[in-house]
Amino acid sequence: MNQTFQTPVEYLKGTGPSRAEVLKKELGIYTFEDVLRHFPFKYIDRTKFYKIRDTNPDMPHVQVIARLTHKEIVGEKQTKRLVAQVQDDTGTMELVWFQGIKWVEKYLVTGKAYILFGKPGSFNGKAQMSHPEVEQYSAEAFRRQGNATLQPVYSSTEKLKQFSLDSRGLQKMTSFLIEQHAREIPENLPSPIINKLKLMNRAEAYRNIHFPTDANALAEATKRLKFEELFFIQLKLLRNKLLRTQKFKGNVFDKVGHYFNEFYQHKLPFQLTGAQKRVLKEIRLDTQRxxxxxxxxxxxxxxGKTIVALMSILIALDNGFQACFMAPTEILANQHYLTVKNIIGDDFINIALLTGSTKQKDRTQLHKQLEDGSLHILFGTHALIEDKVQYKNLGFVVIDEQHRFGVEQRAKLWRKNTIPPHVLVMTATPIPRTLAMTLYGDLDVSVIDELPAGRKPIETLHFYENQRLRMFGMMKQEIAKGRQIYVVYPLIKESEKLDLKNLEDGIEVMSREFPLPQYRLSIVHGKLKPAEKDYEMQRFVKGETHIMVATTVIEVGVNVPNASVMIIENAERFGLSQLHQLRGRVGRGAEQSFCILMSDVKLSRDGRIRLDTMVKTNNGFEISEIDLQLRGPGNIEGTQQSGVLDLKLADLTADQQLLMLARKCVEEMFEQDPQLSHPENQILHQSFLSKKDGLSWDKIS
Structure with a gap:
């Protein structure tokens, strides 16, 4: 935006310091541009007028012309209100105001006709309207409302309404800004793109998103501004990718040697799937460039992501480099460490684990081995990025569940070597294609879309509370076969706000139903000390206990092939992604596994969709698409703090086609003009690259 739109909002006519202060606090509106970008959340048709007898409480909003026959202020202090009566040739209606009484009372004149607009209601069997918008009737006012099409409705707050900044007040403020300054809104897209896609120009788009001339104009304005949002996200991501390939050299892994070949020929515990081989080839090509x-x-x-990561690391080792493997929790870091240790044995390569629980004596030795190069792979948590952790030659970094790490945390690993290490980020939370393109659009993406041979699909069942005895029966059958069971609860202690099963009650119920000495329980939750948690986990891993009663602390990082049943209490309270992660704790052996979703009989629409989806499919990507539709991109795990999805208009679920189009436009533009130096692309330097467009972008990867 040009300089005009950076003007503080207090200088907008009719605003002033006190209104500006409340706009800043309540809506984050600081400048003219912020006013412009506070979009309506819906539109109301003001072309139609109703007779009083034709209104009813089921209608959303109506417009009525009626004459004021009576008005009075009734009640004292807290109960004070203004009550008025109006009538037309079909009946009478009561109007009532609880706020702004003095101003409205002065404005209303008995005997005059008014255009009233509001939500119709009923009180004591009579038509009523609370806090209607009121305008004195005149031929001009009637013509204006009759010719209007869609009136914008803006989100407001109670505090703003005290300053007459309800939707109507915000509409007036926006209208004045657009009337005075719309012609100064600069274009920020290259003309070839505007012409090719037949997009509305930017100034017209802002005018019509706030005050559309008709429904078609609103649709065109919305399309233009949504495209603009998505285009600049993709421009930022793909430009970062381009700059990184130009700026950051990478170590060349030009050979596959002893470590990789020895592992592949003698230690690999199973045959790789086609998908795993494909991903390894993609990584191999990347590290040669x-x-x-x-x-x-x-x-x-x-x-099988961990095996792919390990084999990629072995290529790094073959080329004289060290590697590290960072996970967000001690449980997960420990799990990866033990998994790799069990696969490779004790005499193959030197690996170690560094977490907050690592003792100082072990840390000292570990630091020494890292610096002299005798330690090949370091597994750990955030502890890996501490300044005192120095590598001799870090060449490969694996980051698991990377959405749980901040940008700066990841960047610290880059600085552990003169030439930044190669980075492989992994997630077991399948990401919908549109979200991946938006969150990770500057990364190359690999997908493992096959499960290892011999795995049977997990059978998912949905039981209601009255089927609990059936659930207990299934548990006893599986334990009799020598299998183990997870039972997951959403809370540790009972909550007064949520009527949920909780862990403490669960332990009591399970102890009664599965008594000692025939059955043994492990108990794991987030409030346990790390040593206690690890002890309970290990008892279950070793098969010393039959049932693990836990909270979602076991969502990731627990791998017990003998566990064949996952029971999730109050399953309707979990998100789809979390349900899918929990289900993935079983089905790791060759035996048939089950996931039982326990729920109340009463379910919300979204709750029912989630549970039905889980029963219907094991496909994580299909689940992730439904999750995106239900929750929206801002609430998908980890994306809220990404700094990318500050979308005012675009919706990644509804606007997939537009996102694809925006990305294609950016890709074609960079193919033809990588430096964006062509005359038609100079506009991007002004609006985006010089950061004068009011858009704040953080570095993503």
Whole structure:
């Protein structure tokens, strides 16, 4: 935007310091541009007028012309209100105001006709309207409302309404801004793109998003501004990717040697799937190019991402480099460490684990081995990025469940070597294609879309509370076969706000139904000390206990092939992504596994969709698409703090086609003009690259 739109909002006519202060606090509106970008959330048709007898409480909003026959202020202090009566040739209606009484009472004149607009209601069997918008009737006012099409409705707050900044007040403020300054709104898209896609120009789009001339104009304005949002996200991501390939050299892994071949021929515990081989080839090609690799590896729970990461690390070792493997929790870091240790044995390569629980004596030795190069792979949590952790030659970094790490935390790993290490980020939370393109659009993406051979699909069942005895019966049958069971609860202690099963009650119920000495329980939750948690986990891993009663602390990082049943209490309270992660804790052996979703009989629409989806499919990507539709992109795990999805208009679920189009436009533009130096692309330097467009972008990867 040009300089005009950076003007503080207090200088907008009719606003002033006190209104400006409340706009800043309540809506984050600081400048003219913020006013312009506070879009309506809906529109109301003001062309139609109703007779009083034709109104009813089921109608959303109506417009009535009626004459004022009576008005009075009734009640004292807290109960004070203004009550008025109006009538037309079909009946009478009561109007009532609880706020702004003095101003409205002065404005209303008995005997005059008014245009009234509001939500119709009923009180004591009579038509009523609370806090209607009121305008004195005149031929001009009637013509204006009759010719209007769609009136914008803006979100407001009670505090704003005290300053007459309800939807109507915000509408007036926006209208004045557009009348005075719309012609100064600069274009920010290259004309070839505007012409090719037949997009509305930017100034007209802002005018019509606030005050559309008709429904078609609103649709065109919305399309233009949504495209603009998505275009600049993709421009930012793909430009970052381009700059990184130009700026950051990468170590060349030009050979596959002893470590990789020895592992592949003698230690690999199973045959690789076609998908795993494909991803390994993609990583191999990346690490030969002399450019720093930044690749996202998506794979469903149990698809074999860890083996792919390990084999990629072995290529790094073959080329004289060290590697590190960072996970968000101690449980997960420990799990990866033990998994790799069990696969490779004790005499193959030197690996170690560094977490907050690592003792100082072990840390000292670990730091020494890292610096002299005798330690090959370091597993750990955030502890890996501490300044005192120094590597001799870090060449490969694996980050698991990377959405749980901040941008700066990841960047610290880059600085652990003169030439930044290659980076492989992994997630077991399948990401919908549109979200991946938006959150990770500057990364290359690999997908493992096959499960290892011999795995049977997990059978998912939905039981209601009255089927609990059936659930107990299934549990006893599986334990009799020598299998183990997870029972997951959403809370540790009973909540007064949520009527949920909780862990403490669950332990009592399970202890009664599965008594000692025939059955043994492990108990795991987030309030346990790390040593206690690890002790309980290990008892279950070793098969010393039959049932693990836990909270969602076991969502990731627990791998017990003998566990064949996952029971999730109050399953309707969990998100789809979390349900899918929990289900993935079973089905890791060759035996048939089950996931039982326990719920109340009464379910919300979304709750029912989630549970039905889980019963219907095991496909994580299909689940993720439904999750995106239900929750929206801002609430998908980890994306809220990404700084990318500050979308005012665009919706990644509804606007997939537009997102694809925006990305294609950016890709074609960079193919033809990588430096954006062509005359038609100079506009991007002004509006985006010089950061004068009011858009705040953080570095993503």
């Amino acid at each position: 002399g450019v720093q690799m930044n690749r996202l590896l998506q794979g469903d729970v149990g698809s």
